[in-house]
Amino acid sequence: MEGAMASHHHDETSGVVVSHPTEEPDELDADEPRTPGWMPLLGGVLFLGAAIFFVATQPPGKSTEELQRAAQAAAEEAKAKAAPPPAPAPAPAPAAAPGGEAPRKGG
Helix, strand or coil: CCCEEEEEEECCCCCCEEEEEEECCCCCCCCCCCCCCHHHHHHHHHHHHHHHHHHHCCCCCCCHHHHHHHHHHHHHHHHHHHCCCCCCCCCCCCCCCCCCCCCCCCC
């Protein structure tokens, strides 16, 4: 059914959409210009050129081993960040002065 299209309309009695095939001509109107034969070829060449450029400019991929090492390093780093920092050691008490007096503050 080359060039066949369907026209749709509502059936007044049942409310169902009814489809009737119609034939459309495969001819262009007199005022419509024809596409030059080189135009699809140009489009194909541009598409392939863009695809090759895209693939050629991509950075090289990593191997599975490199990806596993990177994932392991990231997991260790996340584990280290999640661990609580060690508690600070208590400050030593000031030593008593030789005369049995506690040291004075401020001088």
